[in-house]
């Protein structure tokens with residue numbers, strides 16, 4: 324074979340080899356089938372209505388009951404996936420600024436999922452109480468009370484076990500098998516998103532910089548605002564003396580909320596009594612972020628805190644909607660899990676709030692027009708300044 328012949332032959336071999344490699348890569352990616360990739364064989368064969376298995380005559384609505392619960396559990400899995408990732412990003416002593424953006428994005432997704440979970444209740448409500456009774460006996464003693472993933476979500480967000488309403492004096496973990504109970508105890512005793520957020524807030528700079536003390540300036544503005552309101556009530560021509568007295572009294576109770584900000588000991592006393600959970604320093608930082616949220620560097624911290632409040636609100640809304648559905652299905656019957664049913668669930672909507680302290684910040688807000696001016700040096704640090712000469 325001459326030189327040209329040899330060249331053509333090796334190029335041919337080389338080409339075939341490359342084609343073969345591409346083909347193998349192709350096979351690696353295209354070999355998977357939709358059915359297998361999504362594990363549909365397992366998922367779609369996981370509905371076992373007990374009414375047909377036990378009695379041989381399926382209650383039509385039991386399929387809906389099972390599928391709605393399964394859909395919930397799948398979404399719970401996604402929520403846990405998101406919450407764990409955000410918790411892990413906030414674990415570090417110094418949270419990477421870029422991660423706040425990612426966290427906000429993921430928490431917004433959690434919020435959207437909760438919206439969907441609230442809407443799903445109306446699908447469940449297409450089943451009537453009479454339909455439910457066709458198979459309710461077969462559920463006993465199973466109950467949503469035994470949803471491991473739901474408890475894990477509560478723990479990840481930061482619901483404390485001593486805050487929980489106890490059923491029959493037993494800890495909520497008592498309905499789980501050992502491995503799941505251990506995992507719940509671990510997420511319960513470990514740091515939650517609430518704790519990491521508190522740590523992160525406590526590290527917020529800008530509360531004191533050089534001679535500037537945020538709280539001193541804020542206190543002055545609040546006093547001026549309250550004095551003005553008092554003066555307006557006293558000088559009012561429309562209010563009767565009784566109404567004036569009532570309003571001044573109400574103003575006084577608003578003042579006590581402000582006092583807890585100006586005096587750390589009052590705040591600590593509230594923590595002791597269980598009225599407040601967020602530490603003093605973290606509360607002041609959250610207040611600063613809310614007041615100066617228009618400053619560029621505080622946009623994302625503000626959005627992050629808002630997401631946590633939104634999720635807490637969504638979870639509470641879900642609890643409320645679920646309790647209403649239970650009232651509709653069961654009236655005042657007790658639950659299959661042994662609780663008082665509707666009554667117990669209504670109490671959880673009141674007691675199982677997690678980020679109540681962030682909502683409480685609204686009490687401390689003052690109008691923009693009264694916001695103390697920040698010194699130029701601080702303003703510069705709070706803005707995104709780009710100087711082409713640097």
Ligand code: HEM
Pocket residue numbers: 391392395396447455465466467468469470473645648649652653657658659660661662663664665667668671
């Ligand atoms: C006909 C529909 C439903 C009824 C009658 C019902 C009834 C109840 C009742 C009575 C309880 C209190 C615990 C007990 O004593 O059993 C409960 C708890 C619970 N249910 Fe439902 N439920 C229904 C649908 C759902 C759905 C679709 C989900 C979605 C996953 C769900 C999730 C839960 C959870 C997570 C709890 C525990 C709540 C807590 O302890 O804070 N339930 N349910």
